[in-house]
Amino acid sequence: MAKVLYNKDINNEVLRDKKIAIVGYGSQGHAHAMNLRDSGFDVIIGLRPGKSQQKAEADGFEVYSVAEATAQADVVMVLLPDELQPQVYQESIKDNLQEGNALAFAHGFNIHFTQIVPPSNVDVFLSAPKGPGHLVRRTFEEGAGVPSLYGVKQDYTGSAADVALAYCYGIGAARAGVLETSFQEETETDLFGEQAVLCGGATALVKAGFETLTDAGYQPEIAYFECLHELKLIVDLLYEGGLENMRYSISDTAQWGDFVSGPRIVDDGTKERMKDILSEIQTGKFAKDWISENQTGRPQFNAINRRENQHQIEVVGRELRALMPFVNKPINDESEKGET
Numbered sequence: 009m010a011k012v013l014y015n016k017d018i019n020n021e022v023l024r025d026k027k028i029a030i031v032g033y034g035s036q037g038h039a040h041a042m043n044l045r046d047s048g049f050d051v052i053i054g055l056r057p058g059k060s061q062q063k064a065e066a067d068g069f070e071v072y073s074v075a076e077a078t079a080q081a082d083v084v085m086v087l088l089p090d091e092l093q094p095q096v097y098q099e100s101i102k103d104n105l106q107e108g109n110a111l112a113f114a115h116g117f118n119i120h121f122t123q124i125v126p127p128s129n130v131d132v133f134l135s136a137p138k139g140p141g142h143l144v145r146r147t148f149e150e151g152a153g154v155p156s157l158y159g160v161k162q163d164y165t166g167s168a169a170d171v172a173l174a175y176c177y178g179i180g181a182a183r184a185g186v187l188e189t190s191f192q193e194e195t196e197t198d199l200f201g202e203q204a205v206l207c208g209g210a211t212a213l214v215k216a217g218f219e220t221l222t223d224a225g226y227q228p229e230i231a232y233f234e235c236l237h238e239l240k241l242i243v244d245l246l247y248e249g250g251l252e253n254m255r256y257s258i259s260d261t262a263q264w265g266d267f268v269s270g271p272r273i274v275d276d277g278t279k280e281r282m283k284d285i286l287s288e289i290q291t292g293k294f295a296k297d298w299i300s301e302n303q304t305g306r307p308q309f310n311a312i313n314r315r316e317n318q319h320q321i322e323v324v325g326r327e328l329r330a331l332m333p334f335v336n337k338p339i340n341d342e343s344e345k346g347e348t
């Protein structure tokens with residue numbers, strides 16, 4: 009079993025005399041910055057002029073350019089979109105790091121796939137909450153936290169792990185539990201989870217179920233409720249108490265159907281394809297393709313995104329959610345945006 013650390017296991021003094029720059033003030037950035045400040049740490053923000061800058065200032069932070077914030081700070085946490093990090097690092101961070109500083113990330117992609125190669129005289133660590141930023145903030149305000157992973161890539165000072173753990177303490181993660189990992193493990197499992205299960209697997213399953221029902225002539229509204237809307241209730245039960253808890257709550261008919269039909273949907277063939285996906289992540293093929301997709305202006309990403317937004321399940325879903333104000337949350341609020 010992995011070793012789980014909590015507040016009582018962590019000496020947060022190592023971070024008390026340090027200045028922390030949070031670069032980016034989006035989903036993760038605003039949550040890390042506010043939680044660290046509420047935990048009594050010295051936090052400044054690094055941003056370009058714009059919406060996030062105004063928000064960070066309104067929240068009472070000192071906001072500087074990325075270059076200036078990096079120059080002032082001892083610990084620089086990079087919370088920019090992953091695909092923009094290499095360029096901002098080259099232009100504004102690299103030359104402003106000082107010997108013995110720490111460079112930190114909430115996802116290992118750019119370090120693991122060597123899109124960012126830090127100088128050897130700094131610490132490099134990971135503090136990766138396993139939840140979206142708004143949850144990192146909300147649970148902190150409620151006195152709890154979102155569990156996080158931490159890992160050290162480079163330990164120049166000899167105290168990189170202590171600083172990483174103190175950082176996890178500061179964002180409230182150690183109230184819920186902190187697990188050690190490596191940049192490699194965090195990156196590969198995060199990419200696999202979102203592709204095979206959480207995002208790719210789930211949306212493909214939902215759409216296939218919806219299409220099967222509507223192709224057979226059932227009403228799209230009914231298919232939407234069965235295949236998408238109700239998924240939340242099931243996932244909540246899984247989250248609270250695992251498979252057993254979910255199966256305890258559903259009817260015996262549903263549980264029997266689960267046992268006999270589930271393995272016909274996700275079978276050995278599915279698992280073989282999951283292994284292919286995992287191996288493309290491990291060899292770096294997925295990363296290489298995604299980086300080149302970004303470098304060419306995202307032609308496929310944008311085309312697929314447009315097509316997906318026009319799928320019948322989206323059209324009927326928008327209509328139905330408009331009738332259910334309790335579920336109709338804004339999707340454009342950056343701070344509410346979830347990612348894995």
Ligand code: NDP
Pocket residue numbers: 031032033034035036037054055056057058059060061074086087088089090092096114115136137138139140141342345346347348
């Ligand atoms: P967001 O897209 O929510 O926020 C990005 C922030 O970066 C915004 O404040 C944006 O400001 C700023 N920004 C963008 N470009 C620049 C630039 N050129 N110079 C300065 N600031 C810039 O990112 P996330 O919080 O989703 O992701 C941050 C990191 O956290 C990523 O590594 C991600 O993998 C990781 N992560 C994210 C999770 C999540 O729940 N979202 C979960 C766990 C990890 P502006 O308003 O100016 O555009």
Ligand code: MG
Pocket residue numbers: none
């Ligand atoms: Mg039912």
Ligand code: MG
Pocket residue numbers: 115198199202347348
């Ligand atoms: Mg991810």
